[in-house]
Amino acid sequence: MNIRENIKTLIIEKPLKLDCGRTISKFPLAYETYGKLNKNKDNAILVFHALTGDQFVTGVNPITKKDGWWSYAVGPKKSIDTDKYFVICANVIGGCMGSFGPSHENPETKKIYGTDFPVITINDMVNAQVNLLDFFNIKKLFSVVGGSMGGMQVLQFVSNFPDKAKTAVPIACTSSHSAQNIAFNELGRQAITADHNWMDGKYNSKSTLPDKGLAVARMAAHITYLSKKGLQEKFGRNLQERDDLKFGFDADFQIESYLRYQGSVFVDRFDANSYLYITRAMDYFDLVKQFDGNLSNAFKKTKTKFFIISFTSDWLYPTQENKEIVIALNAIGANVGFVEIDSDKGHDSFLLEVPDFLNALKNFLDKSYIESNDES
Amino acid sequence: MMKAEYNFIANIIEKNSTVLDVGCDDGTLMEFLKKNKNVNIRGIEISKEKVQICIAKGLTVIEGNAEFDLKQFPKNSFDYVVLGQTLQAFINPEIVIKELLRVGKKAIVTIPNFGNWKVRLDLLFKGTMPITSSLPHEWYNTPNIHMCTIKDFVKFSETMNFKIVKSLALINKNISNISKSNIFLKNLLGELGIFLIEK
Numbered sequence: 001m002n003i004r005e006n007i008k009t010l011i012i013e014k015p016l017k018l019d020c021g022r023t024i025s026k027f028p029l030a031y032e033t034y035g036k037l038n039k040n041k042d043n044a045i046l047v048f049h050a051l052t053g054d055q056f057v058t059g060v061n062p063i064t065k066k067d068g069w070w071s072y073a074v075g076p077k078k079s080i081d082t083d084k085y086f087v088i089c090a091n092v093i094g095g096c097m098g099s100f101g102p103s104h105e106n107p108e109t110k111k112i113y114g115t116d117f118p119v120i121t122i123n124d125m126v127n128a129q130v131n132l133l134d135f136f137n138i139k140k141l142f143s144v145v146g147g148s149m150g151g152m153q154v155l156q157f158v159s160n161f162p163d164k165a166k167t168a169v170p171i172a173c174t175s176s177h178s179a180q181n182i183a184f185n186e187l188g189r190q191a192i193t194a195d196h197n198w199m200d201g202k203y204n205s206k207s208t209l210p211d212k213g214l215a216v217a218r219m220a221a222h223i224t225y226l227s228k229k230g231l232q233e234k235f236g237r238n239l240q241e242r243d244d245l246k247f248g249f250d251a252d253f254q255i256e257s258y259l260r261y262q263g264s265v266f267v268d269r270f271d272a273n274s275y276l277y278i279t280r281a282m283d284y285f286d287l288v289k290q291f292d293g294n295l296s297n298a299f300k301k302t303k304t305k306f307f308i309i310s311f312t313s314d315w316l317y318p319t320q321e322n323k324e325i326v327i328a329l330n331a332i333g334a335n336v337g338f339v340e341i342d343s344d345k346g347h348d349s350f351l352l353e354v355p356d357f358l359n360a361l362k363n364f365l366d367k368s369y370i371e372s373n374d375e376s
Numbered sequence: 377m378m379k380a381e382y383n384f385i386a387n388i389i390e391k392n393s394t395v396l397d398v399g400c401d402d403g404t405l406m407e408f409l410k411k412n413k414n415v416n417i418r419g420i421e422i423s424k425e426k427v428q429i430c431i432a433k434g435l436t437v438i439e440g441n442a443e444f445d446l447k448q449f450p451k452n453s454f455d456y457v458v459l460g461q462t463l464q465a466f467i468n469p470e471i472v473i474k475e476l477l478r479v480g481k482k483a484i485v486t487i488p489n490f491g492n493w494k495v496r497l498d499l500l501f502k503g504t505m506p507i508t509s510s511l512p513h514e515w516y517n518t519p520n521i522h523m524c525t526i527k528d529f530v531k532f533s534e535t536m537n538f539k540i541v542k543s544l545a546l547i548n549k550n551i552s553n554i555s556k557s558n559i560f561l562k563n564l565l566g567e568l569g570i571f572l573i574e575k
Contacts, residue, residue, distance in 0.1 A: 305436070326438055327448040335418075338438040339427045356424075360431050367434030 006062035007055075007098040008032060012131050019284075022118040029128055030098025031055050031090040034074065035082035037136060043369070044138045045080060046129065046165075047089040048146030048153035051221075051278055052270060054097035055089045058082070063097065064269050072353050079362040084369070085142065092153075093128045094120040094278050096271035100128075102201070103271045114201035114273055122149070122285045126157040133164065140164055142369060145361075147171035147350035148317065149278070152285050155298070155325065159287065162302035167368045169361065171309045171350045174321040175295050175328070176286040181316065184224050185279035188217030192272045201273050214272040215263030222262050227313035227346035231255065295328035306336040307364045309357065311349040337364065381486055381570055382408050384544060384551050385458060388484055388572050389413050393455035396420065396479065398442045399462040403430035410435075418454075420445060443468060446475040457483045461568070464488065464520045470536065477538055482574045489545075491525030491563040510567055526554065526562060526569040533573065542572035 007030050015025035032055040037044060047057055049069065054061070058068040058075045074080040074087060091099035094117070102117035109116075133141065144165045146154045151173025158168050174181070192198055195213030203209055223231075235255040239245070242252065251257040291297040306329055310322035319340045329336040341357045343349040349357060382405050389395060391413050397406050400419030403426075409415045419437035421427050430437040438445070442459070443466055457480030459472070464487060466472045476483040488510045489495075498506035505515040513520065524532070526545065533540050543554040545566035554562045554569070562569075 307431075330438070330448045330453075331450055333450075333453060335436055336438065337431060337436045338440070339424065339431065340439055342424060356428065360428055363428075363432040363434075367432070371434055 009098055010132065010135055012128060014131065016124070016127055018118050018124045019121040020119045024093075024100065024118065027093065027100035027128075028098060028104075029090050029093065029100070029131065030095075031088060031132060032057065033089075034058060034087040035085050037086040037138070041136070041138050042140070042142060042372070043084065044086045044088060044136065044141050045143045045145055045365075046132070046141050046157070047074065047080070047087055048126075048129075048144065048150035048157070049089060049092065050146070050148035050150045051282065052218075052266070052275075053150070054095065055091045056097075057087060057089045069351060072351070073358060073361060079358045080145065080365065081362070085365075086136075088132055088136070090129045090132060092125045092278065092281075094125070094274060094281060096274040101271070102273035102277055112202075112204075114203075115276075116201075117273070117277060119280055119284075120277060121281050122152050122156050123160070123290075125281065126153050126160055129153075130157070130161060130164070140166060142372065143167040143169060143365060145169040145171070145365075146173075148173055148347065149282050151317075152282065152287075155287055156285075158302050158304050158306075159290075159298040162299075162304070165304050166372050167305045167307065167365070169307045169309065169364065170322075170325065171361075172311055172314050172317050172322065172347055173325075174285075174317045175298075175325050176288045177283050178321070182283045184221065184316075185283050187220050188279060189276050191216035191220065192276060195272075198272060201276075203272070209267070210272045211267040214267045214270065214275060215260075217272075217275060218266040218270075219259040219263045222259060224316045225346055225348040227315065227344055229313065230344045230346055233344065295324065296332045299329055299334055300332055302334070304335075305368060306334060307360075307368075308336065308338045309350070309360060310338075310340045311343045311345070311347070311354075311357070312340060313344050314347040314349060316347040378404055378408070379460075380549050381460070381546055381568055384546070384570055385409075385460070385484055385486070386412050388542065388570075389415065389456055391415070394453075396449070396454040396457045398446070398457060398459045398476065400426075400430060400435075400437060401460075402426050403433050403435045403437065405458065405460060406430070406435050406437075407433060442466065442472055442475070446472075446479050449479040451478055452481050454480045455482065456480055459483065459485045461486050461488055464522045464524060466522065469522050473532075473536055473538070477573065477575050482541070482572060485529075485571045485573060487524060487526070487529055487569045487571075488520070489526050489563065489566045489569050490523040491527060492567055493564050496564075526566050527559060529569055529571060530554075530559065533571075538573050538575055540571055540573055542570075544570040546570065 009028045053069045056068045058071045091097040151170035154170040192213040195210035197208045198210035238254040240257040310319040326338045395415045395417040397419045427439045457476045495506040545562040546568040
C-alpha cells in the first residue's frame with residue numbers, strides 16, 4: 001500500500017532505536033487531527049488506536065468511507081469534544097494506514113518489507129508518536145486516551161514521558177498481556193500464515209493476498225470482543241435468510257453470516273503482515289516486567305492524573321487486570337480514579353454507544369480541563 | 377446530600393491535609409472539604425452510580441469496597457481517613473477499623489447511635505425493630521447489619537486497642553463533647569456519634 005491522498009504524513013528524521021535492536025530513521029508517521037489547537041497549546045489530546053484502528057478517529061474515514069472507529073466518543077460536543085480539544089491520532093508504526101509498516105518498500109531491496117520489517121513493540125509505537133508533540137510545538141498534552149492496545153500505549157507513554165501529559169485515560173486494557181491474550185493472537189497469526197497466499201509474508205499486494213487467513217483471524221478476534229450474553233441476545237440461534245437448517249456448511253446461522261461479513265470487510269482495509277506485527281507488539285507488552293516486577297515503578301516519576309475505565313462483560317481485558325493498574329498507582333499515592341461500567345457489549349463496549357462510559361469519559365476530561373486551567 | 381455532621385468533620389480536619397473518604401457517596405463531603413479546607417481528597421465508593429456522580433463533580437474516586445480495596449493503599453497514605461455512617465454496614469467492622477487506622481494516620485468515624493432514646497422506645501413499646509429518620513429501613517432490607525451505640529463504640533476502642541482522640545455527639549443539630557461523666561446521657565440523646573481515632 002502506497003501513501004495515498006487524504007493521508008497526512010510526518011517524516012520522522014530523528015533515528016529511533018527499536019526494542020529489537022534495529023534503528024529506523026526518515027520513516028513516515030501518518031496522522032490526523034480534529035479540532036483546533038488553542039493559543040496556549042494546552043488543549044491537545046493524543047488518542048491511541050487499538051489493534052485494527054487507524055488515525056481516522058471520527059467523521060468519515062476517507063479510505064474506507066465508513067465512520068471513524070471512535071465516532072461515538074470523539075466529535076463536536078461528544079465525550080472528547082472537538083469544539084474544545086485538539087485531537088491528534090497517529091497510525092501506529094507497523095500499521096497499514098500510511099505509517100511505516102511491513103507493506104512499505106524497502107529502499108535497499110526495492111521490495112516490500114514483509115517479514116523483513118523489524119518486530120516493533122508498544123514502546124516503539126509511543127516513541128515514534130511522541131515526535132508529533134515537537135511537530136505541533138506542544139510542551140504538554142492535556143490528555144492521552146486510548147482503549148485496548150490504545151490503553152497500553154497510554155500506560156507506556158506516561159511511563160516513558162512522565163511530564164508530557166496532564167491526564168491519562170487507559171480504557172479496557174492491561175499492563176501485561178495474559179496467556180489467554182497471547183493465545184488468541186497466536187490463533188490469528190496461525191490463520192494468516194497457514195494461508196498459502198501468505199507466501200512467507202512475500203505476497204504481492206497486486207495479486208493474491210492471504211485474505212482467507214486474515215478473515216479467519218478477524219473472525220476469531222471478533223468473538224473475543226463481544227460477550228456471550230451480547231451474542232446470544234443479538235443472534236441467538238436465528239437463521240440467516242432461511243426457514244430451516246440446510247444440512248450443509250453454508251452460513252445457516254446469523255452469527256456465522258455476521259462473522260463471515262466481518263472477516264470479508266476487514267481484509268479490504270487491513271494488511272495481513274501488519275496484523276502479525278501489531279499482535280506481536282501486544283503480546284510483547286509487559287510493563288510489569290519492564291519495571292522488574294513492580295508496576296508502580298512505571299509511574300513513580302509522574303504527576304499525571306489517571307482515570308481508568310473497565311467494563312463488566314469484557315473478558316479479554318477484564319476488570320481485575322484494569323484494577324491492577326489502579327492498585328499500582330494507589331501504592332505510590334498517584335492521582336487515580338476508577339470506574340467499572342455496566343455493559344453487555346464486551347470488550348467492544350469502549351467503541352460503542354454505552355452512555356455511562358461516554359458520560360464518564362466526558363465528565364472526567366471536561367472537569368479536569370477546568371481544574372488544570374484554574375491551576376495554571 | 378449535605379449532612380449535619382459535615383461541618384463538625386470539617387472542623388476536626390486540618391487545612392491542606394490529605395484525606396480519603398471511604399464510602400464517599402455522591403461526593404458532597406469531599407466537595408465541602410475541598411472547598412473549605414483545601415484538602416487533597418480521594419474517595420472510594422461501592423456504587424457505580426455514585427462514582428459517576430463524583431466524576432461529574434470532578435472528584436477523584438475509585439469504585440471499590442472498603443473491606444477489600446483499602447489493602448492497595450500503603451501504611452499512612454493519608455492524614456485522615458473518613459468513614460461516614462457506614463461502619464455498621466460492613467460484614468466485618470473489625471477489619472475495616474484496622475484498615476482505616478493502617479491507611480490513615482488518623483481516622484474519623486461517624487456512627488448512627490442505636491442507643492438513642494427514640495430507638496430504645498420503638499423497641500420497648502412497639503416490640504418491633506426500630507425505624508427512625510436516620511434508620512429508615514425495615515429489618516429485612518436494612519444495609520445496617522452491625523448497629524452499635526455510642527457506648528458500644530467506646531467499648532470497641534478498648535477491645536480493638538485504638539485511641540479515641542475526640543468524641544462528639546450530635547443532638548438536634550448541636551454538637552457536644554462526650555466524656556466519661558456524661559456518656560450515659562449522650563448515649564441516650566445522641567443521634568450520631570463522631571469519633572476522631574488513632575492507633
